[in-house]
Amino acid sequence: MLPSAQKTGIIVIHRLPRTPKTRWFRILGKEGVQRRAIEEVTELPQGHPYRQSTLELLGNLKVTLESQANIQPEDRDLIMQLSPLYLEKIQAAKQEGKQEGKQEDRQEIALRMLRKNMPLETIAELTELNTEQLQALQSQL
Template identity: 35%
Template sequence: MTTKPHDQFAKQFLEELLAPLGEVRTNQEVRDETRFVDILFTPASLVQNPNLGLLGRIALMNTALLEPFRNQPSSSEIRNCFLKLFAVIANAQRKAKRKKTRLSEDSLARLWIISPSVSETLLANFEFKLDLDNWPSGVYFFQKGFRGAIVAVNELPVTAETLWLRILGRGETQRQAISELLALPKSNSLRQNTLKLIANWRIVLIQQEDNLTEDERELIMNLSQAYQQWEETTKQQARLEGQRQVVENLLRFRFGAVDEELARVVDSLLQLSPEEFTPLCLQLSREEILARFANN
């Protein structure tokens, strides 16, 4: 397990995006010596890709081990990722054997290493290859039988399909992805939930300000715009919630309770300023309020 801010954000971020699709287990222990998979995801049956693009495609293929890195992993770290994969596959095969069933090759788990970039040397050493007939640039596959791939985030095409993976990049790749995130409609729940996670990530980094590396200082700058947007939205939501309580209290004062009919006019009243809705709530009769605002 780790306390590194990027690792914690990446796990929370991927868990937030994948939870509607199936079972997400973080820091999942796998047996030989104790090892922990960053994200072990098992898709639910009959679930559809909820606009997660490439990430959704990866997750819904079958059980997935997702290992996000802030920096390019070393050869040793990649080998350790494969050890986790083989342990997960062996465990699944043991369970199938106890049930006297057989797992097909295509049903076995896959490893997806997510790296901000990948050097030519690393690609050559592990013989990772592109599959451009079926996958976008930046997705490199290991030999077929090993069921593993590495995603070079900085090489992914800049499209909506890759947005949720490019947020885990670095430098300009990450800045571009965050700008695209902010451009999404404010009604998009993934947008707001991701902004909240980014804000928390930045807060954790700021708290370590005396010991920040140059990379972490750059990261704080990358996250600042998203943090400001989240902060403004949060303040606005707090103001609206406060005003909602005022309106409900005024209606409760006048009429004893906010029943179902009165509850339906609250949103319409909130379109007015406090200076406008306060006298209306205090002066109009129940019938007048319902007639004026119930159909808005």
């Protein structure tokens, strides 16, 4: 028995209501409760502030579970459920990298054109960079 000053309690995860505030606890649950909580995460819109960080944490959980020597059957099920989310995270990172690469390529091309004193309007049209971006690049020369 714990002293009353420690204010302890027991949370029965499978009895928690299905709300965003209880999602993290329910992700820690087992079987159907956990599966439904993870599905709720996948249903969050792409721009939702918690979606990306939650996917990253669930991806880390997947990697941690996979690194165990003796994987329990319920952990195998969880790994299978987390695999599509992990792939989604990887695809998003690749896409972001491609976009950053394209932006860097455009900037490099614009810098070459600026060195040749081409008109800003022409460079903007060819590289799809705006005037402010071109002026910032011009200041680097």
